[in-house]
Amino acid sequence: MDAPASASPTVAGNDNNTSNGHNSTTEANGNIANNESVKHEDAPSDSKTLSILPQNIHQTGLPRAVVYEILNQCYTRTVLPRANKLRDYKPFSNMVYGELMPSFLTQVYRDCGLNKEKSFIDLGSGVGNCTIQAALEFGCESYGVELAKNASILADAQLEEFQKRCALLGLKLPKIKLFGQQSFVDNPAVQEVVTNADVLLINNYLFDASLNLKIVELIQDLKPGSKIISLKPVVPPSYDLAWDPLSILARLDEKKYIYRENSVSWTSNGGYYYISEVKEEFCDRYTTSNPRHSRTRRSAANDLQSDGDSTREHTPSMNAFTNNF
Numbered sequence: 001m002d003a004p005a006s007a008s009p010t011v012a013g014n015d016n017n018t019s020n021g022h023n024s025t026t027e028a029n030g031n032i033a034n035n036e037s038v039k040h041e042d043a044p045s046d047s048k049t050l051s052i053l054p055q056n057i058h059q060t061g062l063p064r065a066v067v068y069e070i071l072n073q074c075y076t077r078t079v080l081p082r083a084n085k086l087r088d089y090k091p092f093s094n095m096v097y098g099e100l101m102p103s104f105l106t107q108v109y110r111d112c113g114l115n116k117e118k119s120f121i122d123l124g125s126g127v128g129n130c131t132i133q134a135a136l137e138f139g140c141e142s143y144g145v146e147l148a149k150n151a152s153i154l155a156d157a158q159l160e161e162f163q164k165r166c167a168l169l170g171l172k173l174p175k176i177k178l179f180g181q182q183s184f185v186d187n188p189a190v191q192e193v194v195t196n197a198d199v200l201l202i203n204n205y206l207f208d209a210s211l212n213l214k215i216v217e218l219i220q221d222l223k224p225g226s227k228i229i230s231l232k233p234v235v236p237p238s239y240d241l242a243w244d245p246l247s248i249l250a251r252l253d254e255k256k257y258i259y260r261e262n263s264v265s266w267t268s269n270g271g272y273y274y275i276s277e278v279k280e281e282f283c284d285r286y287t288t289s290n291p292r293h294s295r296t297r298r299s300a301a302n303d304l305q306s307d308g309d310s311t312r313e314h315t316p317s318m319n320a321f322t323n324n325f
């Protein structure tokens with residue numbers, strides 16, 4: 001991940017693509033038909049214009065191509081001309097910039113059950129793409145937190161453009177808030193939003209172990225049923241109940257998935273992502289007949305490798321968060 005897609009040739013190949021993959025006519029994943037509508041069980045059958053039920057985009061059956069076109073126009077107008085500013089980060093640091101593509105986001109948001117009743121937050125929200133897409137496509141209250149100055153400035157510009165365009169189209173948006181130039185660490189306002197969130201996105205592809213541990217503290221009070229989308233595991237493979245049985249890690253049911261080619265800006269290859277659901281109780285993999293018996297990390301690692309769960313097959317030693325292909 002060394003450059004935003006907007007500056008990277010790795011997403012080339014689709015003639016119709018804008019360089020960040022925001023594209024209304026060609027889907028990078030190939031799994032969503034070009035003119036497919038965003039269909040919902042409760043969509044009114046008499047939808048005629050975009051302004052029908054404007055207070056609730058989720059019920060309008062807004063065509064997916066229109067969703068992507070709006071996102072594409074906002075990105076192209078506000079971010080693309082200044083995308084070089086997103087390269088201003090220290091290599092191999094937490095601040096490395098990269099983006100998730102709209103079609104990939106559609107899929108994971110849908111898989112996490114995002115809808116107008118839910119609250120979404122992107123921890124490390126960059127230029128705000130993921131935050132505004134969640135609001136536009138799923139009608140949910142949507143937040144983002146970004147520390148980097150340049151990305152935050154572009155995010156504000158993009159959000160303003162987005163809100164103007166939606167107003168012109170008669171689309172009333174849910175609450176959207178970007179915490180710009182702020183860390184999500186030790187931030188009470190962000191903590192409150194996180195604790196109430198139903199779906200969290202953490203593009204922690206290059207977050208270091210210490211920031212990942214801060215994230216574990218931040219998500220400690222998530223409610224059961226909340227879901228976390230991440231690019232690297234939130235639960236370190238070496239985690240065991242003996243670490244801290246009260247940690248939310250003990251109640252995170254983390255599953256590993258494969259994303260297809262052209263889903264992320266930093267490579268055109270596929271890779272892995274994770275969805276973790278907060279459970280009421282300890283996850284099965286952490287319980288024994290007597291949970292108070294502490295187990296060694298080696299036995300936990302053996303369990304993880306032999307329990308048939310493919311999400312646990314790699315256990316690198318240096319950094320628990322480094323197992324993409």
Ligand SMILES: C[S@@+](CC[C@H](N)C(=O)[O-])C[C@H]1O[C@@H](n2cnc3c(N)ncnc32)[C@H](O)[C@@H]1O
Pocket residue numbers: 094095096097098099100122123124125126127129130145146147148151182183184185203205
């Ligand atoms: C890989 S980018 C993800 C951008 C966007 N979420 C996406 O997936 O398209 C990760 C972002 O996290 C931001 N970041 C890193 N540490 C942070 C922190 N402590 N608080 C807020 N943002 C942070 C970086 O500046 C960077 O913009």
